[in-house]
Amino acid sequence: MAGEAGFPFSAVVGQERLQLALILSAVHPGIGGVLVRGEKGTAKSTVVRALAQLLPPVVDETGARPARLVELPVGATEDRVVGSLDLERVLRDGEQAFRPGLLAAAHHGVLYVDEVNLLHDHLVDVLLDAAAMGRVHVERDGVSHSHPARFVLVGTMNPEEGELRPQLLDRFGLTVDVAASREVDVRMAVVRRRLDYEADPAAFAARYVDADQVVAERILTARDRLPEVALDNSELRRIAALCASFDVDGMRADLVVARTATAHAAWRGRDRVTEDDVRIAAELALPHRRRRDPFDEPGISEQQLDEAMENAAAEVEKASGDEGFDESCDRLGGASDRGDGGSADDDAARRDCLDGAGTQGLDGSGKPGDGPDDDPDGGPDDRGPDDRGPDGRGPEGGPGGGAPDAGPAGSGPTGAGSSQSEDPGNGSRPGPERLSGTPTSVTKPLPRWEVPGIGEGAPGRRSRARTRTGRAVRPDTDTSAGLHLLGTVFAAAPRQFERGRLSGPLALAAEDLRGAYREGREGNLVVFVVDASGSMAARDRLTAVTGAIVTLLRDAYQRRDKVAVISVRGAEAELVLPPTSSVDIAVRRLAGLRTGGKTPLAAGLLKAREVIAREHLRDPRRRPMLVLLTDGRATGGTDPLPRARTAARLLAAEGHTAMVIDCERGMIRLGLAAELARDLRARYLRLDELSGDTVAEVVRASGRTPARAA
Structure with a gap:
């Protein structure tokens, strides 16, 4: 073997x-x-x-x-x-x-x-x-x-x-x-x-x-x-109650748990599904189905599973004396509930009820390794020559590690942050505050915010790009993305007479071959530059900013973008999250982002330029986008505002697609963020007029990109 x-x-x-x-x-x-x-x-x-x-x-x-x-x-x-x-x-x-x-x-x-x-x-x-x-x-x-x-x-x-x-x-x-x-x-x-x-x-x-x-x-x-293997109505009810208690979507979870429990019973040599089979099936089939949002943590803790099993057992006990119990599945269950052989039609109906649970698998492999408590016999027959038993223990290494917990369920992407002061302040609070915000979803479909032109196809769903897997747009001399059949035939057709073809198959030469120019969508690098200085630290402003970022991060997840987060506060800009495709990590970093101090905006923009340049060396096909959230009050370094505007012009000259979200509030507005937007040749938005959801809507709907600097 x-x-x-x-x-x-x-x-x-x-x-x-x-x-x-x-x-x-x-x-x-x-x-x-x-x-x-x-x-x-x-x-x-x-x-x-x-x-x-x-x-x-x-x-x-x-x-x-x-x-x-x-x-x-x-x-x-x-x-x-x-x-x-x-x-x-x-x-x-x-x-x-x-x-x-x-x-x-x-x-x-x-x-x-x-x-x-x-x-x-x-x-x-x-x-x-x-x-x-x-x-x-x-x-x-x-x-x-x-x-x-x-x-x-x-x-x-x-x-x-x-x-x-x-x-x-x-x-x-x-x-x-x-x-x-x-x-x-x-x-x-x-x-x-x-x-x-x-x-x-x-x-x-x-x-x-x-x-x-x-x-x-x-x-x-x-x-x-x-x-x-019989799956009777009591265990089927246990499965249904278990899936309902975890609030999973659709019926796929119920079917998979039923099939897995049946397979486990067959693997353990039993002719009937038991509660132990259902529990093991749930451990394998349910944790990842609790994740509805990209920022939800997959997993079910032992305590959560214990409670759900207890509730399901109560549901089974409650219904066990009801003669009308699952009448519809009784008709499909056939021999499952009677304990007799039943008819062939009954068996077929029972298998249909489980959508194929009675069909034989065609491939297989395995190992006796699901724990000693699952085998009612508990005898030595399950052990191989190397004395590895059902619990996975081996002669050289002691315990085989057992079945680890699936991990605690996620409690949401951002959690509660520290208490925030309502005073905008100047960074003189006794300790650093942390950004907090509740992520919200955009429900109505909107056009994509995308990089103009045609990219080279980093897999994704945002900007237009030439890809190997998109739709064939036209014939091309490059055949690496597959042959274009009609283009090849049309190229060969005019040469058939000179090649002596009078009948039969097409006379084809190498120069006739045409590839397919394919166009699809790419993912981009979205760099967030977040002003986390003292002037931004009021709770309502932080909540609005955080809500906007989280919604944008959710959009980046759906578009298969990479994201990076730069924090601007104190004396310098900090790359708190290097470019990553794991946006749930971005949300966790965002929840712990410290605030307070001065605003070195020039350093933040230059750090973004550095991140973009470095990532281009690693992933040259992925085009960048910049999102700057600030009130424009550059206060860090020598000549802070002129330096920030110079850095903005430098980014604009390099042709980077950008968005500026003005977070300035109050009766008197200086309009500094608007000036930065003009220097960046970026789309400009005001946060105080918009909710976090609306910010994301406008960003995603901004199909027009400003003209680039000469």
Whole structure:
């Protein structure tokens, strides 16, 4: 089972929850795949690759072959993923043919997407649709094609590099947060096994052949048992009550929990779903579904889950004596509630009620690793030759780390800040204040605020850009983004007579090939320069400013922008958040932003210029945008206002798209921020006339960009 080059699945230490999630998805692919979130160096890729070694051989029209692990690169095009017209056969043989993509190659295997959060959203949608339906439907380029694609979908990501949108998070069946163990014994075991493997891969793998074989056989047994596992109405009510208590959207959560609980019961050798199966399914399927807003923290604490299970148990007990209990599902439940064999129609109806919970999975792998309390027998039969039991304990490393908590649920993006003084002040308060504000949402659709011109395609949803995955606009000599069929045919058609073609397929030469010029949307770098000086520190002004920034950050999240935050206060400007795609980190930094002191605006603008220049070296395709929130009262340094205006003119000369939000208030207004806006050639807004939501609306609706300086 385990090849010389592969690290054995059963040899992995400290990732029992991840291994269990992969097992359950292998037993029942209808669960919808596994998303693995965690920092680098936590064996995410190792476990996924080890899974493929356990999959049984696949029998197809070519005979028996090993199951495949297909890796989908982040830069893959949609044609490469789903398949497309076989242009070579069309031009050479004159016949229409379909060229399968990566989804077809992954059939009966594992489809692995590393850094799935960096994949284009429309490709993630395609993957999740295929994983849920088990088929790929292609309607494009004059081709109508459908083929099976049953695979275990596994995506890995580092949250610090940007989150998936909540809508896409919900589409993954299970999510596991992984982290390196802090237990010394576990860390020793991880290092020891890795060193042993590197010293002699073949000998190390041979030590775990029998253990991996046991796991593979258990998965096959669970697949066979799956259609016979009963999910009775009491447990179905428990699932419904549990999902309702966490206020998850839609019905996908209920279905995934039901499928996962059924798969877990089959994996543990039971013929009926129990409360323990439901709890484990909830731990894997619900935490990420509580996240509706990009700034919500995913996760469910043990205490929250305990309370929800108690409430669900009370609901089950309350309804247990009701003869009319779930009458509609009684009709669909068939043998589930009677305890007898029932009819074939009853069994089919019960499986239909669970939307496929009774279908067999086609791919699988696993490890006995979900905790000792889940097996009612608790005997030694679940242990492999290396004495690794269901709790994941190994001979070298002691405890296998157990199943970690999913983490506390988020309490909101900004929280309550320190008490703020109503006096604008001059920075002489005894201690620094902190920005606080309640994020609000913009509900009506608005045009995008975008960088003018055509960018080079950093993946996103804001400004126009030439991309590899957008719509084909016209033929082009560059073929890197795929061939333009009609352009190629039109280029070859006038040369057919001189090439001696009288009939048959098109006579094609290399010079005829035309690529597709594709246009889509890109994400940008949005640099916030926030005046946090003493003149800005009044509570109502800070609340309005913070609300505006948070709403803009939410928009940046939806547009797939990178964001950076520069604080201007005291003697200098501080980069409080380097450019990042994780805008929830930006909100947390914003909530703790200190205020008070003078206003070195020139330093803030020059710091923004420095950040833009440095990020251009790292990511040259991502074009910048500047948002300055200030009252314009530059008070820091020598000749503060002239220096600030000089810095603004420098940024304008470099052609940066900018927005100035004037935060000045009071009966007497100096209009300094308006002067800065003119120097920046930026859009100008006044905060005191607008709420935080309206600020974001105007910013997003400002499609016109001022003329650039010569």
